[in-house]
Amino acid sequence: MVLVVIIRWWLLLAALMVTTMASAEYADVILNRYAEKEGMRPVIFPHWFHRIRFRCKVCHNELGFEMRVGANDVTMSDIIDGRFCGMCHNGEVAWSVENCDLCHSGKNGLKSGIFGGHQTGGPGHW
Ligand code: HEC
Numbered sequence: 001m002v003l004v005v006i007i008r009w010w011l012l013l014a015a016l017m018v019t020t021m022a023s024a025e026y027a028d029v030i031l032n033r034y035a036e037k038e039g040m041r042p043v044i045f046p047h048w049f050h051r052i053r054f055r056c057k058v059c060h061n062e063l064g065f066e067m068r069v070g071a072n073d074v075t076m077s078d079i080i081d082g083r084f085c086g087m088c089h090n091g092e093v094a095w096s097v098e099n100c101d102l103c104h105s106g107k108n109g110l111k112s113g114i115f116g117g118h119q120t121g122g123p124g125h126w
């Protein structure tokens, strides 16, 4: 009897964990501090697409992206100088900055933040 209860409890926990992870998987990040004000569409950053290709520390340590949505002050001149997105989107690691629309693909009016899976419960969520 006690064992059955424990197993059920464990299954419930496992189910909760899967749900939490799935919401992170689909979360895109919108960056729109400056873009729309400067006449460009907001930037959609597909976080998960990148997370499965690179280690977290590449961006969150070496490239200096803070692990908190909206916390990073990224400008186009930084990117062209090879910082932030520009560390890879340089025509070598990934397609280059000339492909404006591939990054500036959001609809006007989107606010900086997580879009899709609303929260990840990760360290950046407070
Ligand atoms: C290609 C670069 C890149 C990689 C790799 C990457 N991230 Fe991120 N991450 C970002 C950017 C950009 C943001 C958004 C920052 C902003 O809005 O200012 C972000 C935001 C976050 C946030 C805050 C938003 C949230 O979802 O709560 C967390 C937590 C996070 N990343 C965790 C991770 C983890 C864990 C990994 C590795 C599994 C990872 N990141 C890999 C670039 C990256």
Ligand code: HEC
Pocket: 031, 032, 033, 034, 035, 036, 038, 039, 040, 043, 074, 075, 076, 077, 079, 085, 086, 089, 096, 097, 098, 099, 100, 101, 102, 103, 104
């Ligand atoms: C690799 C992704 C990427 C590409 C490609 C890209 N941008 Fe950006 N751009 C960004 C990010 C990220 C920001 C910062 C968004 C924010 O917070 O408003 C930004 C911001 C901007 C801004 C806001 C003002 C400023 O100086 O930061 C302008 C204007 C801009 N980009 C123009 C362009 C143009 C024009 C192109 C094509 C020649 C381009 N971008 C290509 C990612 C990109």
Ligand code: HEC
Pocket: 043, 044, 045, 046, 049, 050, 053, 054, 058, 059, 063, 084, 085, 086, 087, 088, 089, 093, 094, 095, 102, 103
């Ligand atoms: C650590 C390297 C790295 C960084 C940093 C990085 N990217 Fe990427 N990104 C890639 C690679 C690699 C691809 C895949 C390129 C390909 O398919 O040719 C990619 C693809 C993309 C795509 C297309 C996704 C798809 O579904 O095809 C977008 C949009 C994008 N990046 C935006 C950004 C933005 C915005 C930033 C900065 C906030 C950024 N990236 C920072 C490496 C990076």
